Amino acid sequence: MPSADGPGTESIAMVDFAKTRSGTANVPAPPQETTGLRRRFSIRRAWTHHREQTINDRNRLGSARPNVESDELYRQRRRSSAVDMEMVAELLEKDHLDTDTHGISEIRDGWFDAVYLKQRPLDYQRLMRHAESTLPAAFAKDPPLSLQHFLPKQRRQLRSVFFKVMTTRSGVRLFKASLAFFIAYCLCLVPQVREWLGRYNYIMVVSVIINHPARPMGPQLDGTILTILGTISGLAWGVIGLILSYSTVDARTGYGAILALFFSIFIACAAYIRAYWTRFYQFSISAGIAMCYSCLAEVNGEQVRYIKFWSYGIPWILGQAISLVVNLAFLPDAGSRALAETLHEAFLIMQDALEIPRPRNVLLRRSLARVFVAVGVAYRDLRLDVSFTRYNPVEVRELRNLIQGVIRSILLLKTETRLFERWDLPEAGIVPVTVTAFETIATDVDGSTEASSGDTKTMPEDDEDALLRLVALKLAAPTEDMLLHMRSVIRSCDAALMDMSGYRSALGPPKDEAYDVDQAKNLLRKAIDDFDQADQELQLSGVLPDTLRIKEVSNVLVFAHHIRGAAGSIDTLGVHVSDMKQSAGRPKFYLPTYSLHKAINYANAQIRRDRGGVSASNVKMTFDDITTLIEAIQSKEHRPAPRSRKSSISGATTPPERSPTTMEAEEMPKPESKHSKFGYQIWRILHRLQGFESKYALKVCMLTALLAIPAWLEKSRSWWNLEESWWAVVMAWVMVHPRIGGNMQDLLMRALCVTLGAVWAGVAYAARNGNPYFMAVFALIYMLPMLYRFTQSSHPRSGIAGCLSFSVISLALVTADEHQSAARMAATRGLAFLVGTVSAVMINWILWPFVSRHELRKALSSMLFFQSVLYRGVLSKYVYYEEQKQPTKQDIERSEMLEGRLREGFVRIRQLLIMTRHELRLRSPFDPLPYSALADACEKFFEHLIAVRQAALNYDPGYVRDNDAAAEKLLSYRRDAVACILSNLYILAGALKTDRKVPRYLPSAAVARKRLLDRMAEIEAEELAAQKMHVTSTGLHVSLASNGKWAQVYGFAFNESLTGCVAQLEELERYTKLIVGEQGFDDDFRDDDSDTSDKEEDERIPHHK
Structure with a gap:
């Protein structure tokens, strides 16, 4: 019996996904489970089975076969395997090429033979050079957080903005947004209009900003309806809360608690809707602003002042009417x-x-x-x-x-x-x-x-x-x-x-x-x-x-x-x-x-831009769509079919049954119990409540309720109403994003815009003591860049912060009594806007923050798992399918749909990679190279899978399905080749998801594929020998069809793509280890004192996080 540790293999082990059990073939069994006597008996039984199988094969080869091919023509059918074997040999070192098992094999359902090879020396410099070539084009630009490049970058961006505004459609959009704002702002400067609208006349300008007309016609109509409905719902809920809080003497005593309860319930629901259904962003944002106004503005604890709802609702509707008229009347965009x-x-x-x-x-x-x-x-x-x-x-x-x-x-x-x-x-x-x-x-x-x-x-x-x-x-x-x-x-x-x-x-x-x-x-x-x-x-x-x-x-x-x-x-x-x-x-x-x-x-596109966090939101949406498509593929459980088995002890035989020769699994029936269905629905609801939408709703509820506490306390009520500090809660509600909170640069820019808006409003009022003409000129100068930043730049939240700050504070100064100090008003209101803006960013940093590099690692983990599902689906649907179950048009369409979503996933991963450039990291600068190279290797693996599917549509490997005997012989080898790739993908995906180290030795997919090719060559040689014998006895020559040559060409592409998957799998392993590290055999048993002595071994593969 040859040694199991043959040339090029350190060990050969049997691996089971569900459990661990020793094997009886290919490898020496673990000593704790198999004695020497049992091992010798197992080997003797394997050799007996192999000798009997050889005799049976020779008997079959001696029988005559119809429709055989000539020697020369049959060799053409084998050349695909020969060429593919050369490509596999390139992946293995010379001492790894001997995969002979000396005739010992065993077919067991649920198991596969894993071969572990000694690792090659890692050329870290070569890997990093390759990784640099995979970086997105954005990494060629100057670092965004560099102070040295900040001013030159701003100059370039200003020139670019000026060129876009003057020569492209951006100028038209900016003109429409500015025109609507200027009309509403000038109306608020007219004394008669201002008195008729009331103290909160600036709500008309806020309404124009929220649903600005720099968008196509359809989204403008949609936004008008949603913002009005959101405003009505917020005001209505606020009225109900105020009525209940003032309904009785006891209720008036605790009116603050009642209002806080009503406010928290509504704002949490609005936040959940805002996070879960992006379509209702404008509805939820306007409803939240209306709710803040209803429960926090002019709250005195004595009676409900219904006139304040008039002062809010009418200006809001007028603002929407102005935006809609400007959108439809001036150079409308019909939507195409x-x-x-x-x-x-x-x-x-x-x-x-x-x-x-x-x-x-x-x-x-x-x-x-x-x-x-x-x-x-x-x-x-x-x-x-x-x-x-x-x-x-x-x-x-x-x-x-x-x-x-x-x-x-x-x-x-x-x-x-x-x-x-x-x-x-x-x-x-x-x-x-x-x-x-x-x-x-x-x-x-x-x-x-x-x-x-x-x-x-x-x-x-x-x-x-x-x-x-x-x-x-x-x-x-x-x-x-x-x-x-x-x-x-x-x-x-x-x-x-x-x-x-x-x-x-x-x-x-x-x-x-x-x-x-x-x-x-x-x-x-x-x-x-x-x-x-x-x-x-x-x-x-x-x-x-x-x-x-x-x-x-x-x-x-x-x-x-x-x-x-x-x-x-x-x-x-x-x-x-x-x-x-x-x-x-x-x-x-x-x-x-x-x-x-x-x-x-x-x-729609403009809502996605106004909402902010486009890249982060797209990543979540894309991966949710992929998950939905993956879940639509019915999960199948493998039920092993019984096989005919001859006992070497008693000679008893079981009734022979046809063994499966494909890798299809039987679909398990779904439970029909209504109780189980009802319980599953409850589980789904509870599980969904653990998602980020509920976390966001809780975060918003905590933030706004804490900021609103002074409005419901007797001691702080007077200054709260006087200074209109409820705008701090409004700004916190507007600025807190469901997915991404912003980095340090975003915090500084938003704070700067808010502060600049307050200061500019005070300067505009002080220039000529609130002269409307001077106020209009100052507004036009300030709002042009702010409106562009809000409506068309990639940083809309700093733009809307500046727009709201200037509009509200400047018009509040015009409306205020003359005995109030303009400087004090501008300072206190500006402080309220600043507190709301900064608190929104800070709470996103503290509670469930969005960290791009962590999301990138998890996205790569998900993509590796998706690749495993796609690989399994391609092989089962297009390669190893049963007779009369060829891929249908619907199967091809579903495959193309899933491939399209996966292709979009790689686009989103590159966007996440670019986002990591904007995040500060205290420990050390983030190294994007291994992440970029891993994403590139995963995408190449995906492209090889697409090529396999396309080639399989034109290449029909007949020996897989037509010849049951050959398919039966290849089943275990095909199982090993597929299972090695799947197990590697599962291990790598799990390591990335949990941020754990990758085991040092993983099953070698290259060896598994070479063993499959070797076995294919042996079976083809046996069939060739039989055909030569038949040709010699009968003189019959049958040619391949002329299109068979092109089937061979597609077969070459098919095999080359499968081998490419194996090659890319090795790249995936290398770069995953660079990201999360490598787990050795004795890492869990090392003492802390021995870490320094093993430093050289630990640094064999650098760890990048």
């Missing part, structure tokens, strides 16, 4: 401009991506992924609100799907190809060989064979350049022609869609360039026909007898067929755009058509 801009950008990036050949461009691929997501978001925004456009939302939905399909096909392309190289004529010294009809039999399209003993083909044998030249001469010209017309169709579609939107003059392409979609589409179809003809001629020519022995030739053929697939997608896109152009008439009104359960969870 954002979609047109996104489509134009997508078409430009697709044109750039089709400039082939070129080196692999990571930034361009990331741009494709970004517009892949942006097109879907733009379509969703179109359907969320009312629109007036020539774009039919139903047609736009199909357009979105087709554009994403084109992007998906472009991302499959490997742009570093040798197809378009200049190939010289063959040298005279090359000796041609003759390929007879026996070796290569041409096949017609219908599958009939044609062979003539006189037909011969000459070609240089096993010469890579010669084979590449043959392929290039046949396919390079039609492929290049296809690429040319593909770009032409994309340009024509871009021009047609921009003409439909009416923004071609503003966005492009230039109108003097004529693009005809139908003409470009016809030229593309002609190019596709030429390629198909050349492709067919190449298949039938018989010049590729040994194609798969050469990796470069297979890569070129796969690349050409991927171009053909992308051309088909673009042709379908051109047909749809042409139909849209022909059916487009006059612009029409389209009501919201998005499904209700989805519409309440999404907000």
Whole structure:
């Protein structure tokens, strides 16, 4: 019996996900569970089983088989495994290649054989150099927290803002927001209007700011309705609380407690709605402001002053009316401009991506992924609100799907190809060989064979350049022609869609360039026909007898067929755009058509910007969507089927049953008990209450209630009402964000804007003792940059803080009595705004803070787990499926939907990575390199899985399903190969989620794959021997079909992608260990005193957090 510790393996162990048990094959069992006698008996039984199996195999090989292949043609079917084995060998060191088990094997359900290899030396510098190349483009900019670059950065941003305002649509949006604000502000400066509106006339300006008109028509209508309804609900709840608190003598004694209770209940509910349903952001924010006003402003503990609700409600409605009129009357955006801009950008990036050949461009691929997501978001925004456009939302939905399909096909392309190289004529010294009809039999399209003993083909044998030249001469010209017309169709579609939107003059392409979609589409179809003809001629020519022995030739053929697939997608896109152009008439009104359960969870683009924290909110929304899709896949429990087993002791046999040869599992029936369903629903509700929405509601309730305590105390009531300190609670409510609180830079900027607004209001009033003309001029000077910062910059909360501070304080100074000191009023009110703003940031730092680097680590953990689910689904649905269970169109659509969400997840992860640049870290600067490299490796693993799925649709490995005996022999090896990858992904995902170290030794997926390939080669050799015997006895020769060669090409891509998954898994392991550390065997038993002595060993892999 050979030693279990063979060359290249430190140990071989049996691993079970559910429990630990010793095995009887492959490895020496643990001494505490297996004695020497039992071990010898187990080995003897394994050898007996192996000898009997060998005899049975020889008996089967001796029998005649129908429909066999010739020796030469059958070898072509094996070359995919041979080439793939070479790629696997590159992942293993020379002493790791011996995976012979000496005929001992065991098939056990729920187990897999794990091989642990000695780790290679870690080249830390090489890893970091590679990691630097994976960083997002934003890391090339100056550090945002650097004081040295602060002033130059501000100068560049000012120039950029000025250019955008003067030359783009940003100027129009700023004009509309400023005009609405200026109208409301000037009305409040008119004495008659101010007296009619009352003390709180500035609420009209606040209403304009909250629902500013710098947004499309549909969102403006939606915001008007929601803010009015929110205001009504807040005032109504406040009235009920005031009435109950003043209803009886005892209630008046404890009115403060009653108001606090009513206030806390309402503000907690409004906060939960604000966090859970982003669609109702404007409703919740206006309801919270109204509630603060009702329960905190002019509260005297004696009677309800109903006039104050008039003083709030009427100005609010007037402010909404001003915003709505300005939005509709001045250069209205009917709702399609954002979609047109996104489509134009997508078409430009697709044109750039089709400039082939070129080196692999990571930034361009990331741009494709970004517009892949942006097109879907733009379509969703179109359907969320009312629109007036020539774009039919139903047609736009199909357009979105087709554009994403084109992007998906472009991302499959490997742009570093040798197809378009200049190939010289063959040298005279090359000796041609003759390929007879026996070796290569041409096949017609219908599958009939044609062979003539006189037909011969000459070609240089096993010469890579010669084979590449043959392929290039046949396919390079039609492929290049296809690429040319593909770009032409994309340009024509871009021009047609921009003409439909009416923004071609503003966005492009230039109108003097004529693009005809139908003409470009016809030229593309002609190019596709030429390629198909050349492709067919190449298949039938018989010049590729040994194609798969050469990796470069297979890569070129796969690349050409991927171009053909992308051309088909673009042709379908051109047909749809042409139909849209022909059916487009006059612009029409389209009501919201998005499904209700989805519409309440999404907000339009301007609301997302006004709400702030766009990146953090998008991350949560995207990963929630992915989780929902993952949960929609029914969980399945594996039920092992009984096998025929022969006992080596008594010779008794069990009735033989068919063993499963696929990796499908039986679906467990769901419980039908109503009681269990009811209990599950209760559990879901209680579990949901543990989410961040409840934490946010509790946080907001605590913050606002603590700030509002002086309003309900007798001693502090007078100064509270006099100084209108309830604005501190309002600012805290407005500034506290459900997801992200802000960093030190945000705190300083918001405090600066609030302070500057108060000071500017005092200066404006003191300039001419409240002269309305001077006040209007000062307001215009100050509010222009603040409104731009609120409505269009990436820092809206500092902008809204400055807008509210100046508007409320300046108009309060105008409305106040003359005997009150303007400086004191500006200082006290400014202090109230500052306290509310700062407290909102501080509580987000203290209670459940949002830390980008922690969220990044958890997002990477989730993505690794999602990759495991996708890997399992691809293999079960597209590779190891049972007979008559081929993937359906619905399966493909669901897979593409999940892949689209995962692609969006990688975009969000890069946004999180960029956010880490804005966070201070006291211990040491945060190192983004291992995180970026881990995300890049995970994305490459994802791309390999997509390539596996695409190749599996064209490649049908017959030995997996058609031959039950071969499939049975491969089952345990396939199990080991799949389980090794899944176990590694689970371990790495768990380590990242819990921030625990990764075990030093993990199951080697490369060895498991090599063992699978070795076993496949053995089985194919056995079948080849049987076929040679049958050919010798009968003289029968059966050729592979002509399209079998292209099946081999796709098989090469299939195997190469699976091997790429194994390679990327090693990268995932390396960078995960760099992030969370590495767990050794004796780490838990080391004394604290021995840490210094083991410092060199511990620092073998640096730890980055």
